[in-house]
Amino acid sequence: MTSERTKRAIIMGVGPEQGLGARLARRFAGEGLHVIVAGRTGESLETLVEGIRGDGGAATSVVADATREEDVLQLFDVAGDDLALAIYNAGNNTPGRIADMEAGYFEKAWRVGCFGGFLFGREAVRRMVPRGGGTLLFTGASASLRGRAGFGAFNAAKAGLRTLAQAMAKEYAADGVHVGHVVIDGAIGGDKIREAVPEYAEKLGEEGLIDLDGIVDGYLFLYRQPRRAWTFELDVRTSKERW
Numbered sequence: 001m002t003s004e005r006t007k008r009a010i011i012m013g014v015g016p017e018q019g020l021g022a023r024l025a026r027r028f029a030g031e032g033l034h035v036i037v038a039g040r041t042g043e044s045l046e047t048l049v050e051g052i053r054g055d056g057g058a059a060t061s062v063v064a065d066a067t068r069e070e071d072v073l074q075l076f077d078v079a080g081d082d083l084a085l086a087i088y089n090a091g092n093n094t095p096g097r098i099a100d101m102e103a104g105y106f107e108k109a110w111r112v113g114c115f116g117g118f119l120f121g122r123e124a125v126r127r128m129v130p131r132g133g134g135t136l137l138f139t140g141a142s143a144s145l146r147g148r149a150g151f152g153a154f155n156a157a158k159a160g161l162r163t164l165a166q167a168m169a170k171e172y173a174a175d176g177v178h179v180g181h182v183v184i185d186g187a188i189g190g191d192k193i194r195e196a197v198p199e200y201a202e203k204l205g206e207e208g209l210i211d212l213d214g215i216v217d218g219y220l221f222l223y224r225q226p227r228r229a230w231t232f233e234l235d236v237r238t239s240k241e242r243w
């Protein structure tokens with residue numbers, strides 16, 4: 001029987017401290033898992049790892065691009081076999097109208113939003129099935145469930161990721177792998193929105209931005225569920241959201 005301490009979690013798509021990836025890492029490290037955090041920027045990953053270790057947790061950083069197969073393979077090699085949790089959180093919003101869109105832009109959106117999820121999910125189940133199970137979670141958005149004018153590339157990528165997650169949930173349930181998908185329906189109250197589109201964050205106000213800790217609670221809920229009561233999908237929004 002392994003203790004929580006020897007169990008590993010991988011989170012792909014970790015950026016600034018006030019972002020979902022970093023907050024997930026902090027919470028699961030606090031739960032006693034050794035978290036392996038991956039993203040493209042070494043400095044932000046290292047700052048996070050130092051913070052987690054300073055709090056008595058265990059963490060390792062790996063610089064990896066979710067869309068590059070060799071990076072994903074190397075990331076899972078670092079994690080080793082006792083992989084209890086894997087979270088695919090990468091995926092940037094890619095606005096733009098279809099008639100104006102370069103083919104490469106659409107493809108890039110799909111690569112990070114969907115294809116990267118396939119590479120990541122495949123490697124996760126390759127480790128989890130032999131160990132008798134694990135939890136594999138994907139981060140979704142409003143785009144996962146509905147198309148919206150001006151966001152076709154992002155919508156297509158996130159919808160594809162959701163369908164992949166659902167197929168995997170059915171394909172690997174009997175092997176003990178709990179696959180879940182979290183629909184984040186609105187803007188997150190983190191650095192991304194506050195720094196990239198401050199006027200939009202201002203317009204929404206604190207009450208209109210989704211609480212990071214509240215989202216993380218949902219991932220922990222999914223991770224803790226017993227095999228006889230699994231949830232595939234959670235949606236999270238503020239009380240102000242019109243949907």
Ligand SMILES: NC(=O)c1ccc[n+]([C@@H]2O[C@H](COP(=O)([O-])OP(=O)(O)OC[C@H]3O[C@@H](n4cnc5c(N)ncnc54)[C@H](OP(=O)(O)O)[C@@H]3O)[C@@H](O)[C@H]2O)c1
Pocket residue numbers: 012013014015016018019020021022038039040041044064065066067089090091092093112139140141142184185186187188189190192193
């Ligand atoms: N922000 C929102 O309001 C919002 C709303 C709904 C849903 N979501 C979803 O929530 C998730 C996290 O969003 P967040 O905005 O809070 O960001 P975050 O969790 O703070 O950071 C995600 C990080 O993923 C990394 N990343 C991006 N492309 C990558 C790639 N190809 N390979 C590896 N890492 C990559 C980026 O860091 P590097 O640039 O350092 O690699 C980015 O900072 C995303 O899936 C997003 O679609 C966000």
